[in-house]
Amino acid sequence: MGCASIARKLARAMLLVAPTAEVAAIASRSGDKARLFAADNGLPAGTRLHGSYEALLEDPDIDAIYLPLPTSLHLKWATAAAARGKHLLLEKPTALCAADLDLILAACEASRVQFMDCTMWMHNLRTAKMRQLVADQSTIGDVRIVNSIVSFRADEDFLQNDIRVKPDLDALGALGDIGWYCIRAILWAVDYELPKNVIAHRHPVKNQAGVLIACGASLYWEDGKVATFHCSFLTNLTMDMTVVGTNGTIHVTDLLIPYTEKSGPFSVDSNTDVNELATEWVPHPSKHVVTTDLPQEALMVQEFCRLVRNIRDASGKPEGKWMAITRKTQLVVDAVKTSIENGSLMLWLNCPMLQTVELTLAYCSKDRPKEIGFTQKGLVVLIQSSPIRVLMLNGANFFDEEGMKPLSSAPFLETLKLVDCKEITDTTNICRVLVPLCPNQGKPLLPLSPAIAFWLSSIQAEEKVAACSPCRAGAMEANKPSYYLFAAVFAALLLSSMAGAPRKFLNEDHAGSTMHQEDDDVLVVVHGGRILRQVKTNDYGSYDPTPTMAKPHFKDIPN
Template identity: 75%
Template sequence: MSSHQPPRPVRFGILGCASIARKLARAMLLAPGAAVAAVGSRSEEKARLFAADNGLDVATTRLHGTYEAVLDDPDVDVVYLPLPTSLHVRWATAAAARGKHLLLEKPTALCAADLDAILAACDAAGVQFMDSTMWMHHPRTAKMRELVDDKDAIGDIKVINSVFCFRANEDFLQNDIRVKPDLDALGALGDVGWYCIRAILWAVDYELPKTVIALRDPVKNQSGVLLACGATLYWADGKTATFSCSFLTNLTMDITLVGTNGTLHVTDFVIPYEEKSAEFSVASKSNFAQLHIGWDPLPSKHVVTTDLPQEALMVQELARLVQNIRDAGGKPEGKWPAITRKTQVVLDAVKTSIDKGSEPVEIAN
């Protein structure tokens, strides 16, 4: 292959037609270097409907009536796995065993031990693992990272607050997989709390907290699945983070970072208000104006534009890593599974603290 020829696209197989898969199918169509090779569902007809509904070429996309068939499809490089969390270990390890790279929906597992089984399978097979936490790939996140890393702008972060909640309707609260103990037993903690925990870890450059204490009075449904909860996280050096997550309150997606030199606010961190442009604000070295009648300087607003939505950038990044392995003898990038594992470890600790009535839970480093 001449070096001027474009590389073969990385071909995704979609395992299950979950509603979130529609967003990912669109991302795979938009992302340079990626393509949808196959869709698998519990019937070929469902796969066909999904493909037709989501702009996939029904003539060229392979439509499979079982999940197994996707794993056996030699045209599939990467399996995208949006199945309920309770099915992740089974299908993710099976995919890795067939040599498929893996894009795994969050929460990635019911507990860190389960995730470890998945990561071990990926490791053994030499395949790339990435969880599907889209906001990590938005250029706004990279811009915020730059400012957080700039000790002059933000300084040492001392306080982090994160909220992610949305108001689920009655149908969701009765029927969604995220309220079913046999499907997504972590409920709101796994679904929306995942993002808060990731945001907090992101802010501290993935240093694990020392102690986790769940907020009191978590809300559970009749099956014991969490509908609303939260926790406070403590680091040895005095940093403190608090998060709240819920299916019961208005859509909110906040990260607030307070550092010695600066403060960062973002209020739509998981899914930006609009696709093409996203904002955040930073107040740095803020003082009171003379007589304390105002601020000087005022906070500044940062606007970051993007041609591709964050989920397409995620697919593009994964495709780049897979291509490097598939076509150039590269190794999997260890950063992504490492971040996933830390998120899951903290999530485990929060769950344990909740189960113990908000007792402190220590995290070993």
């Protein structure tokens, strides 16, 4: 589906593995372009030519679709293909965000069709050989460091006109195009364990349209593993991956595209040292070359066809590992992008996520008590400091009481009723709102401050938590215990942002704050009526290594 330049490579691969795969049809937005593509790439005379993508989907003789369209079109056409029962070989990046990818994967699961992304080097026989060595404790040991660089020096025409630099076509730019390979290499090396933290490197390069053309990031794991990558359209052709373990190192310099398509070299340093005079290595690195009869893209098509045949002929089910691998790659891509957009903010992955929660929005005047308890569903809201603005929820906007001017727009809120009251005196003056959260699994709906990131990493996901923020209150109750935490964080961020209250920042070692607030400002997490965490700022708005609130001074609050 589509006549992108990369499709030429896949058309050749399909011809190489025939009759395992047959190029039965090709679709373009114009019949002339489809005919030209078929002629230029030596497709069989019987190949059907469709002048629209929809016509290809309606073709009853098509088992699977290879989709190399611009990323902005993936969601529409990938889900449509899956809905028609077509198995899906999808070019990377697979989606603009994990939320879109989740919809694609859900469509594939619903139709029981095979999904695979086109990360071709994964299917090179060299990759399988390197996997054996990475898994060998005596050769590599425990993986501790992974570095990857993928770059090429694009010409001026590419930088001005290629779809990979157009925000309406491939908005992820270099991050999605070649950073995808770097991230996949890193995840491959650590057996697809998601990192705990992701932080983008400072000073990424963007074109005038705001599309990334060079960027990088560092990834950190709970056990101390570290990975870095850099991707660029501006520097010399480089395709490196280095995996460093406790006992050895694997180094590849042509990871994406081998120097020659039927062989794959790499080197291994295992249990190395220097000689007595420190003049040379002992032993020298060993050189390895893995040969193959088929190029890696043909091996990918061959494996994809095997999986499809297993479903079609043997009544098997789709191989789920490719969905899982793709999704983890997309999660890290999303995290890097979000970190870049927020000034290289460190992001936490592996957070509990949710689709929809029922959120309770509350407010009170400065004359009301600072502690307000909701008896329904065990909700507790603490309000600290004053004055507190009155919020009124009307449609998708929040208003203050002075002139009814909108404070912020929240298009993701679906309101159930209008709230127009000055203060909370009982549990009846509550607006219940359904909050559909973008299911982007790892990419925060709102940029996470280190405070919230640390909060997410330090509180057990299964605990039932209500939360509040200075000058605002928020409480929630979700249907599943694993969803409580993220919704509470969202409530605190949302309500504090409405009044322009600065975000709280936590340090991972101490519960300190880096933003100045009122002397009495406290961020509180409540669990079962007990104070779990509280933080206080110092007078200068910076991190206080010796928090003054060593002991709770709030009494237990009944549920």
